[in-house]
Amino acid sequence: MRLSPTTLTGLPVGIATPGYDRDAQPIGIVHFGIGAFHRAHQAWYTDLAMNAGESGWAICGVSMRSASVAEQLNPQGGLYSLTERGGGRADTSIIGAVREVLVAPDTPDAVIARIASPDCHIVSFTVTEKGYARAADGSLDLMLAAKSFYPLLTAALEQRQAQGLSGLTLMSCDNLSGNGQALARLMHDWLEAKAPALIDWFDANCACPETMIDRIVPATTDEDRIMLEKKLGMRDEGAVLTESFSQWVIEDRFAGPRPRWENHGAQLVAEVAPYETAKLRMLNGAHSMLAYCGLARGLTYVHEAVADAELKALATDLMLKEAAPTIDAAPEQDLPAYAASLIDRFAEPSIQHRLAQIAMDGSQKIPQRWLETVKAQQEAGNACPSITAAFEAWIAHLEDGTLVNDPHGEELTAVVRDKGREGLLDHLFNTSGIFAGLPCPVAR
Structure with missing residues (x-):
C-alpha cells in the first residue's frame, strides 16, 4: 500500500497528518526545484501555516529536468512524510502543502498557467547555484537561461500584465550571495x-526579497524508505529525512499576500545580509571543507569527518579564525555560539549526510563559501590556512575525478589532467575564468 489521500486513515496512531482541507486550498505558490530541501523547509513552513488556519497557499512544484519527483509525489496526491531526527528521536509527520508536481519540459503551458493564475502570489526557487544560468562575470548566460525558468516565468508575467493582475514575489531560496538582488539582476x-x-x-x-535558508537535508536512501515503510505501514516514495533544526530569514519585502511564516519560526527582518554571510562563509564553508578533506581520507558522512580531530579543528578554525572576522554581524548574532552549534549539528550521527552530496557543484559554490572570505582576509593582510587546505583537497578531488559532479566537471578534470595543477589555477583565475577577480588561496 502506498501513501495517498485515500490511505491517510490507515496510518499508525501518532503520525500527524494535514489538519486542513487540501482540496479546498488554491495554489498560491509555484516552486521551481522541488527537491528534498524544499520539501523539508519552505513546504514544511507552509504546511504549518495552513494547519494553523491560513488558506490559499498550496504549492505547485516544478521540475526543470527530471520527472523523478513528479513520479514520487503525483501518485501520492503530493503527500510525503517528513522525519526529523536528532537526540535519539525520529518524529515523522505527513506534509500536505504540495498539491502537484509539473515537469516543465513536458508541460510548459501548465507551468505558465499556474504562475499566471490570479491565485498565485509567490514564485520561489531552489534550483541550486547553477540553475540561475550565470556567466563567469555574474551576468546572465542567455543560452543557458533559455533552458531554465526564465522563459516560463516571463511568459506568465506577460499574461499577468495583459490581464491586469498583480505582480509576484519572486523568492530565491538558494545559497547565492544576495540571492534576491541576484535574481532581480538576472x-x-x-x-x-x-x-x-x-x-x-x-x-x-514585482519584488525579489533576500532570504537565508538553513536545514541539513541528506538525500533519502532506499534503506530510509524501507525503514519508513515499516514505521508507516505503507510505502512513501517521496519521503524526506532531516535534522530537527531549521532556520529561515526573509527580508520583509513582498509584492502581495504571503503566509505568516513568522508564526512558525521564520524570521522576517529588514536586513538579511549578516545572516546570509554567516551561513555561507561559516556553515557552507565548513561543510565544503569537510566534504573534500573527508573524501580524501576515505570517509563517507559529515559526522565521520567532524569526528576526525584534525578535520574538526580545521572546520572550527575556518569558521572562527577565518570566516567570522569578515562578517559584519547583526547585534543579536553570536558567531562563536553559532560555530559551536554547527559543530554539534555536523556531529549528529542520525543525519546521514553524505560528503559526496555536499561536494557536488563545487565550482559554483567555492566563490561565496571560501574565496570571499579569502579576499576579505587578504585585504587585511591575513592568510586562511584552513581554506587553503580545503582548496587543495578540491584540486585533488578534480585530479581523482571519480566523484566529481559539477557543471564544469569534465572541463576542469580535463584541464588538470592535461596541464596539471598550475594549468588548472591559470584556467580558474584568469580574466575569463570561473573565479576571475577573486584571490587564489593556494601558493602558485
Whole structure:
C-alpha cells in the first residue's frame, strides 16, 4: 500500500497528518526545484501555516529536468512524510502543502498557467547555484537561461500584465550571495534581451526579497524508505529525512499576500545580509571543507569527518579564525555560539549526510563559501590556512575525478589532467575564468 489521500486513515496512531482541507486550498505558490530541501523547509513552513488556519497557499512544484519527483509525489496526491531526527528521536509527520508536481519540459503551458493564475502570489526557487544560468562575470548566460525558468516565468508575467493582475514575489531560496538582488539582476538581463516591454511593469509590481535558508537535508536512501515503510505501514516514495533544526530569514519585502511564516519560526527582518554571510562563509564553508578533506581520507558522512580531530579543528578554525572576522554581524548574532552549534549539528550521527552530496557543484559554490572570505582576509593582510587546505583537497578531488559532479566537471578534470595543477589555477583565475577577480588561496 502506498501513501495517498485515500490511505491517510490507515496510518499508525501518532503520525500527524494535514489538519486542513487540501482540496479546498488554491495554489498560491509555484516552486521551481522541488527537491528534498524544499520539501523539508519552505513546504514544511507552509504546511504549518495552513494547519494553523491560513488558506490559499498550496504549492505547485516544478521540475526543470527530471520527472523523478513528479513520479514520487503525483501518485501520492503530493503527500510525503517528513522525519526529523536528532537526540535519539525520529518524529515523522505527513506534509500536505504540495498539491502537484509539473515537469516543465513536458508541460510548459501548465507551468505558465499556474504562475499566471490570479491565485498565485509567490514564485520561489531552489534550483541550486547553477540553475540561475550565470556567466563567469555574474551576468546572465542567455543560452543557458533559455533552458531554465526564465522563459516560463516571463511568459506568465506577460499574461499577468495583459490581464491586469498583480505582480509576484519572486523568492530565491538558494545559497547565492544576495540571492534576491541576484535574481532581480538576472531577470533584468533576460527581460532586456527577450521582453524589454515588460521591464517597467516588472520593476513596479514585482519584488525579489533576500532570504537565508538553513536545514541539513541528506538525500533519502532506499534503506530510509524501507525503514519508513515499516514505521508507516505503507510505502512513501517521496519521503524526506532531516535534522530537527531549521532556520529561515526573509527580508520583509513582498509584492502581495504571503503566509505568516513568522508564526512558525521564520524570521522576517529588514536586513538579511549578516545572516546570509554567516551561513555561507561559516556553515557552507565548513561543510565544503569537510566534504573534500573527508573524501580524501576515505570517509563517507559529515559526522565521520567532524569526528576526525584534525578535520574538526580545521572546520572550527575556518569558521572562527577565518570566516567570522569578515562578517559584519547583526547585534543579536553570536558567531562563536553559532560555530559551536554547527559543530554539534555536523556531529549528529542520525543525519546521514553524505560528503559526496555536499561536494557536488563545487565550482559554483567555492566563490561565496571560501574565496570571499579569502579576499576579505587578504585585504587585511591575513592568510586562511584552513581554506587553503580545503582548496587543495578540491584540486585533488578534480585530479581523482571519480566523484566529481559539477557543471564544469569534465572541463576542469580535463584541464588538470592535461596541464596539471598550475594549468588548472591559470584556467580558474584568469580574466575569463570561473573565479576571475577573486584571490587564489593556494601558493602558485
